[in-house]
Amino acid sequence: MSDTSFDLVVIGAGPGGYVAAIRAAQLGLKVACVERENLGGICLNWGCIPTKALLRSAEVFHTMHRAKEFGLSVEKPGFDLDAIVKRSRGVAAQMNGGIKALFKKNKVTSIMGEAKLAGKGKVEVKTGKGTETLTAKNIIVATGARARELPGLEADGDLVWTYRHALMPVRMPKKLLVIGSGAIGIEFASFYNTLGADTTVVEVMDRVLPVEDKDISAFAKKQFEKQGMKILQKAMVKQLDRTLGKGVVAHIEMGGKTEKMEFDTVISAVGIVGNVEGLGLEEAGVKIDRTHVITDEYCRTGVEGLYAIGDIAGAPWLAHKASHEGVMVAELIAGKHPHPIKPNSIAGCTYCHPQVASVGLSEDKAKEAGYEVKVGKFPFIGNGKAVAMGEAEGLVKTVFDAKTGELLGAHMVGAEVTEMIQGYVIARQLETTEEDLMETVFPHPTMSEMMHEAVLAAYGRALHI
Numbered sequence: 160m161s162d163t164s165f166d167l168v169v170i171g172a173g174p175g176g177y178v179a180a181i182r183a184a185q186l187g188l189k190v191a192c193v194e195r196e197n198l199g200g201i202c203l204n205w206g207c208i209p210t211k212a213l214l215r216s217a218e219v220f221h222t223m224h225r226a227k228e229f230g231l232s233v234e235k236p237g238f239d240l241d242a243i244v245k246r247s248r249g250v251a252a253q254m255n256g257g258i259k260a261l262f263k264k265n266k267v268t269s270i271m272g273e274a275k276l277a278g279k280g281k282v283e284v285k286t287g288k289g290t291e292t293l294t295a296k297n298i299i300v301a302t303g304a305r306a307r308e309l310p311g312l313e314a315d316g317d318l319v320w321t322y323r324h325a326l327m328p329v330r331m332p333k334k335l336l337v338i339g340s341g342a343i344g345i346e347f348a349s350f351y352n353t354l355g356a357d358t359t360v361v362e363v364m365d366r367v368l369p370v371e372d373k374d375i376s377a378f379a380k381k382q383f384e385k386q387g388m389k390i391l392q393k394a395m396v397k398q399l400d401r402t403l404g405k406g407v408v409a410h411i412e413m414g415g416k417t418e419k420m421e422f423d424t425v426i427s428a429v430g431i432v433g434n435v436e437g438l439g440l441e442e443a444g445v446k447i448d449r450t451h452v453i454t455d456e457y458c459r460t461g462v463e464g465l466y467a468i469g470d471i472a473g474a475p476w477l478a479h480k481a482s483h484e485g486v487m488v489a490e491l492i493a494g495k496h497p498h499p500i501k502p503n504s505i506a507g508c509t510y511c512h513p514q515v516a517s518v519g520l521s522e523d524k525a526k527e528a529g530y531e532v533k534v535g536k537f538p539f540i541g542n543g544k545a546v547a548m549g550e551a552e553g554l555v556k557t558v559f560d561a562k563t564g565e566l567l568g569a570h571m572v573g574a575e576v577t578e579m580i581q582g583y584v585i586a587r588q589l590e591t592t593e594e595d596l597m598e599t600v601f602p603h604p605t606m607s608e609m610m611h612e613a614v615l616a617a618y619g620r621a622l623h624i
C-alpha cells in the first residue's frame with residue numbers, strides 16, 4: 160500500500176464500521192477500513208439480511224398453504240432447501256458487493272486483513288501479502304461479536320449448529336431443538352418449523368422473547384404453539400449426548416426434573432460475545448467488562464482518539480444501533496456536535512411469524528421505574544386492512560406516563576409490525592405526547608391505524624373495539 164497515514168482507521172466493516180467509514184469520508188476525512196472476513200460484517204453476511212431472505216421464503220411457503228382462503232389454487236406446495244439457501248446467499252453477496260461500491264464511491268480505502276492496535280495512533284494489519292502498519296489520528300474499533308458457546312453445548316456444525324450453520328444447513332432438520340428464545344433463536348425456530356421441522360424451543364426464562372412486554376410474549380407463544388412448535392419455559396438444557404450420524408439426546412431440566420429428549424439437530428442461540436481478543440485493547444488502556452468494551456455515551460473508550468461502536472460496545476446488539484453510533488462518532492471526530500444515542504428509543508424487531516417489534520419500556524419495566532402508567536391495547540381483528548390481508552391475529556400495545564402523556568413504550572406482535580414500529584420511534588424521538596398522537600390523522604385503510612387506536616385505547620377513546 161502506498162499511503163499508510165489516515166485521519167481515521169476503522170477496524171471491522173460491519174454496519175457499525177462501514178457506516179462510520181462512509182460518513183467520515185463524506186465529512187472530508189481520509190479514511191481506511193480494515194476487514195478480515197466480509198464487507199458488511201455479520202449483519203449483511205451472517206445475520207440480519209440472509210435470515211430475512213430465508214424467512215421470506217418461509218412466509219411465501221406458509222401463504223401458499225393458505226391459497227384456498229384467498230380464492231386461489233396451488234398444487235401441492237413444496238420447497239427446495241438448497242434453492243432457498245442459494246437465494247439467501249445471493250442476497251447477502253449482493254449486499255456485500257454494494258459495500259465495496261460504496262467504499263469506492265466515497266473514497267474509503269478498503270483493506271482486507273486482520274487488524275490490531277500497535278501503540279498510540281498505530282494499527283497493524285496482517286494481509287495475504289504480509290504485515291504493515293497504518294498511522295491514524297483516530298481509530299474506531301467495530302469488530303462485532305460472535306455466537307456464545309456454553310460448555311457441553313458447543314456447536315460442531317453437524318448435530319449442533321450456531322447461526323452460521325443454520326444459515327447454510329447441511330440438511331433439513333426433522334426434529335429440531337432450539338436453545339434460547341431470543342430474536343435469533345425464535346427466527347430460526349420459525350423458519351424451520353414453517354418448513355415442517357418438528358421444533359422444540361427451550362427457554363431458561365419464564366417466557367419466550369423474554370425482553371419483550373409480557374403480553375406480547377404470551378401472544379407470540381400462543382401463535383407459535385398453534386403452528387405446532389413446542390415451547391418449554393423455565394427449562395434448561397444441561398447436557399447433549401451426541402451420536403455422530405444419528406442425533407442428540409438432550410437432558411432438559413424443568414420443574415426440578417430432568418427429561419431426556421431426542422433430536423436430529425440442535426441450534427444453540429444463547430447469546431453473543433464481543434470480539435475483544437487479540438486486538439491489543441487492554442495494552443492500549445481500554446477497559447473491558449466481560450466481552451464488551453466500556454465506553455461513554457459518545458462511544459469514547461477513555462483512550463484519546465480511540466472509540467468502540469456496535470456489538471463490541473454492548474447492548475442493544477442491533478445493526479441500526481451500530482450504524483447510528485458509527486455516524487455519531489464520525490461526526491464527533493469531524494468536529495461536529497452529534498447527540499448521544501438514546502438506548503430507549505432504539506426499536507427491536509424479530510422477524511418470526513408473527514413478527515414482533517417494540518421500542519421503549521414494557522409495562523412492567525415502566526412500573527418498576529416508578530411511572531404511573533396508562534396502557535392501551537388494540538387487537539388486529541378490529542382493523543379492516545388486517546382482516547382484508549388475512550392477517551387478523553395480532554396486538555398493538557402502548558404504555559404512557561399517566562402524569563405527562565409521554566409515550567414510554569410501544570409493543571406489537573403481528574404481520575408487518577417490524578415496518579410499523581418506526582412510527583412510534585419517530586414519536587419518541589420528537590417527544591410527542593398522547594395528544595399529538597391522538598390528533599394525528601392516519602391513512603385508511605392501513606395497519607398503521609392500529610397504532611392510532613392503541614393510543615386512543617390508553618385514554619379510553621378507541622373507536623373500533
Ligand SMILES: Cc1cc2nc3c(=O)[nH]c(=O)nc-3n(C[C@H](O)[C@H](O)[C@H](O)COP(=O)(O)OP(=O)(O)OC[C@H]3O[C@@H](n4cnc5c(N)ncnc54)[C@H](O)[C@@H]3O)c2cc1C
Binds near residue numbers: 170172208304478479
Ligand atoms: C442470525 C442473526 C440475525 C440478526 N438479525 C438482526 C436483525 O434482524 N436486525 C438487527 O438489527 N440486528 C440483527 N442481528 C445483529 C446484527 O447482525 C449485529 O448487531 C450487527 O452486525 C453489529 O454490527 P457491528 O458493526 O458492531 O459488528 P459486525 O457486523 O459483527 O461486524 C464486525 C466486523 O469486524 C470484523 N473483524 C473482527 N475482528 C477484526 C479484526 N481484528 N480485524 C479486521 N476485521 C475484524 C468481522 O469480520 C466483522 O465483519 C442479527 C445477528 C445474527 C447473528
